[in-house]
Amino acid sequence: MERIAIIGGGGTAAALAHDLILRGFSVAIYERGEFFSGATGRHHGLLHSGARYAVHDPEAARECIEENMILRRLVPQAMEQNEGLFVALDDEDMAYRQRLKDACAATGIPTRDYTPEQARHLEPGLADGVLAAMQVPDATFDAWRLALPFLATARAGGATAHNFTEVIGIDVQGGAVRGLRLRSLAEDAHGARGREWSAPADMVVNAAGAWAGKVAALAGVHVPIQPGPGVLVAIEGRVTNMVINRMRKASEGDIIVPQRRLSVLGTSMWLTDDPDHLDIPPEHVQRMVRLCSEMVPACAGAVIRSAWSAARPLIGNADATRPQEISRTFDCYDHGTRDNVSGLLSIIGGKGMTLRAMAEKTADIICRLTGRDAPCRTRETPLLPARAFYRS
Amino acid sequence: MSDAEKTVPESADAAAPESAPERQAPRTLTVRVHRCGPGGANARFDDFRLPVRPEDSVLDVLDRIRVETDPTLVYRHSCHHSSCGTCAMRINGRERLACITRMLALGTDVVTLEPLRALPLLGDLMVDMRPMFAHIGDDWGYVRPVEKASTGVPHGVARYTRLENCIECGACMSACPVSSGTDDMPPPEARRGGHEAPAQAAPGADVADAPQERMFMGPAPLAALNRELARHPEQREALLHIGKGPQGEKHCRRHLACSRACPSGVYPAKDIMDIRMMHGGGKD
Ligand SMILES: Cc1cc2nc3c(=O)[nH]c(=O)nc-3n(C[C@H](O)[C@H](O)[C@H](O)COP(=O)(O)OP(=O)(O)OC[C@H]3O[C@@H](n4cnc5c(N)ncnc54)[C@H](O)[C@@H]3O)c2cc1C
Ligand code: SF4
Numbered sequence: 111m112e113r114i115a116i117i118g119g120g121g122t123a124a125a126l127a128h129d130l131i132l133r134g135f136s137v138a139i140y141e142r143g144e145f146f147s148g149a150t151g152r153h154h155g156l157l158h159s160g161a162r163y164a165v166h167d168p169e170a171a172r173e174c175i176e177e178n179m180i181l182r183r184l185v186p187q188a189m190e191q192n193e194g195l196f197v198a199l200d201d202e203d204m205a206y207r208q209r210l211k212d213a214c215a216a217t218g219i220p221t222r223d224y225t226p227e228q229a230r231h232l233e234p235g236l237a238d239g240v241l242a243a244m245q246v247p248d249a250t251f252d253a254w255r256l257a258l259p260f261l262a263t264a265r266a267g268g269a270t271a272h273n274f275t276e277v278i279g280i281d282v283q284g285g286a287v288r289g290l291r292l293r294s295l296a297e298d299a300h301g302a303r304g305r306e307w308s309a310p311a312d313m314v315v316n317a318a319g320a321w322a323g324k325v326a327a328l329a330g331v332h333v334p335i336q337p338g339p340g341v342l343v344a345i346e347g348r349v350t351n352m353v354i355n356r357m358r359k360a361s362e363g364d365i366i367v368p369q370r371r372l373s374v375l376g377t378s379m380w381l382t383d384d385p386d387h388l389d390i391p392p393e394h395v396q397r398m399v400r401l402c403s404e405m406v407p408a409c410a411g412a413v414i415r416s417a418w419s420a421a422r423p424l425i426g427n428a429d430a431t432r433p434q435e436i437s438r439t440f441d442c443y444d445h446g447t448r449d450n451v452s453g454l455l456s457i458i459g460g461k462g463m464t465l466r467a468m469a470e471k472t473a474d475i476i477c478r479l480t481g482r483d484a485p486c487r488t489r490e491t492p493l494l495p496a497r498a499f500y501r502s
Numbered sequence: 503m504s505d506a507e508k509t510v511p512e513s514a515d516a517a518a519p520e521s522a523p524e525r526q527a528p529r530t531l532t533v534r535v536h537r538c539g540p541g542g543a544n545a546r547f548d549d550f551r552l553p554v555r556p557e558d559s560v561l562d563v564l565d566r567i568r569v570e571t572d573p574t575l576v577y578r579h580s581c582h583h584s585s586c587g588t589c590a591m592r593i594n595g596r597e598r599l600a601c602i603t604r605m606l607a608l609g610t611d612v613v614t615l616e617p618l619r620a621l622p623l624l625g626d627l628m629v630d631m632r633p634m635f636a637h638i639g640d641d642w643g644y645v646r647p648v649e650k651a652s653t654g655v656p657h658g659v660a661r662y663t664r665l666e667n668c669i670e671c672g673a674c675m676s677a678c679p680v681s682s683g684t685d686d687m688p689p690p691e692a693r694r695g696g697h698e699a700p701a702q703a704a705p706g707a708d709v710a711d712a713p714q715e716r717m718f719m720g721p722a723p724l725a726a727l728n729r730e731l732a733r734h735p736e737q738r739e740a741l742l743h744i745g746k747g748p749q750g751e752k753h754c755r756r757h758l759a760c761s762r763a764c765p766s767g768v769y770p771a772k773d774i775m776d777i778r779m780m781h782g783g784g785k786d
């Protein structure tokens with residue numbers, strides 16, 4: 111049984127561990143912090159319909175709508191399935207409306223139009239000036255409780271998962287990966303911290319999200335990762351039942367994701383090379399509140415419960431003139447064919463909600479490279495509940 | 503949406519100030535952090551002195567210490583906005599979520615960070631949540647329908663739904679004097695209803711000394727149980743059997759510390775009283 115070591119303990123890693131266990135591999139995950147403490151835990155919590163990407167990034171839109179439908183079935187207990195609205199507030203938004211509708215139709219995203227009166231009957235908190243609204247199958251999800259079932263199920267199937275364990279080296283000999291060099295961050299029973307050891311592996315997957323570039327460098331290879339941080343703001347009180355999106359080209363401060371008794375406003379985007387030092391610029395916080403209050407005025411007066419940053423694992427694209435134009439699709443790189451380091455893969459890009467699809471693509475490549483004929487079964491295999499994590 | 507859905511945290515002082523319009527000058531503070539190995543071995547405090555801005559949460563400051571000074575500092579965190587429930591800890595002696603507690607709003611020059619009580623120590627600020635989850639069914643639901651919407655509902659949605667308010671953070675487990683073994687209330691008279699008085703750990707005693715099967719399961723599992731009762735009335739007998747069993751509601755001595763500590767508006771003490779008043783489960 112080939113031993114696959116996964117670097118990073120985000121949603122991508124958890125879903126990959128689950129997929130690989132189902133296909134008969136031996137799997138170990140190494141995460142330097144708590145599981146899901148990178149982008150996976152911190153995102154907006156929008157189970158995208160894909161409409162946000164339909165016009166300029168149809169491939170990402172198709173991935174979203176497909177995974178949206180699968181995850182509703184696999185992890186319903188992590189979601190508020192209350193749908194979403196796109197709202198038009200000015201002429202420019204209205205001009206975008208038909209393009210958006212056509213693009214949704216082309217990518218298989220169901221939509222339904224509402225008049226301003228109908229929209230405000232649904233969501234009385236919407237701005238008076240709403241000109242039109244369109245329903246899409248958005249939902250809200252709990253980031254932690256959507257990812258945890260994948261990890262719980264993988265562990266119950268025999269995967270080992272090590273948190274507070276940092277990968278500090280990738281052992282490459284004769285052009286092939288042999289294993290990982292690891293460091294334990296927590297104190298052991300003898301009062302020592304930073305104990306180092308080696309773990310052999312037949313293949314290594316770099317699933318380190320925005321840190322994938324730093325991890326790839328440990329093996330002397332390059333991945334085109336571009337960390338793209340953004341600020342999110344949680345305000346007290348639920349301003350709507352449904353997810354609210356601005357009906358325009360994906361931009362800043364154009365999504366309100368209500369969840370429990372909060373509303374999460376976002377997001378901004380900039381580019382950085384250092385995903386460890388994420389600032390939370392106060393002017394971004396203010397801008398998110400201001401822009402979202404154009405859609406739902408109550409956002410403006412609300413008490414801020416929290417503001418934070420997270421780094422998207424974007425695939426670098428020198429041609430994009432705005433960070434929002436960088437595709438939100440994902441890709442898996444085989445460093446055997448690219449860089450002559452066989453047995454090393456990197457999986458980057460994507461969304462929190464495309465974790466299963468990212469895992470499927472990566473596990474397909476691992477099966478091909480190892481000559482194992484095992485189809486993906488994660489679409490239909492039930493997941494354990496999140497709380498089962500605390501049993502394993 | 504009803505007014506009851508608008509969260510007003512108990513500790514509005516430290517939990518939710520407005521954003522600072524301009525970046526204000528930082529103040530230098532001492533952060534006194536509990537450090538230890540597994541099981542609380544070699545427990546001690548380390549002091550870190552660093553500048554803190556008004557908008558910094560305790561979690562922001564911990565992240566900065568970890569990234570800039572000590573990568574071996576171990577604490578749990580994920581969502582950074584009070585949804586996942588991983589970052590509960592004792593901040594200046596009170597259970598709070600690190601991610602929504604503003605450091606400067608605490609108003610002390612030294613801020614002391616300790617792990618939750620009532621749960622086994624894994625290291626530094628991290629506790630083992632398994633004993634809490636041992637009493638919450640894996641398969642108990644986590645989503646509930648909204649009682650009634652005052653608005654229309656979109657096409658395809660029969661009723662709006664909500665994730666449960668309990669984020670399973672364990673703050674109530676730590677705050678509860680019974681589950682954390684810090685109860686200094688005089689021993690109870692035999693309670694009305696004739697249940698025998700539960701065995702209590704002596705104040706300050708290691709909770710682990712009490713016999714497992716007679717220890718209080720704690721407030722969070724009972725709050726979850728009451729939600730599950732609402733979702734599945736047909737399972738009432740089996741659920742009440744747990745809730746009124748040897749580790750259940752009978753241990754509660756109405757300190758109400760759980761409801762005061764809860765950062766998520768759950769009021770577990772009310773759930774416990776609901777269960778106490780119900781008939782069934784092979785009791786009453
Ligand atoms: C502001 C913002 C809003 C977003 N909103 C949404 C949304 O609404 N819906 C959605 O679906 N997606 C959203 N996303 C995207 C989503 O968050 C990410 O695409 C997804 O979480 C990436 O998951 P991952 O597992 O690939 O990476 P991560 O979750 O970042 O996991 C990588 C892990 O690797 C670990 N690591 C790094 N280096 C090492 C090492 N040397 N050794 C061991 N471990 C290491 C890190 O600690 C980290 O936990 C958003 C992103 C941002 C930034
Ligand atoms: S009841 Fe409140 S304090 Fe207790 S675990 Fe749930 S959210 Fe935390």
Ligand code: FES
Nearest residue numbers: 581582587589601
């Ligand atoms: S980090 Fe999720 S509750 Fe604080």
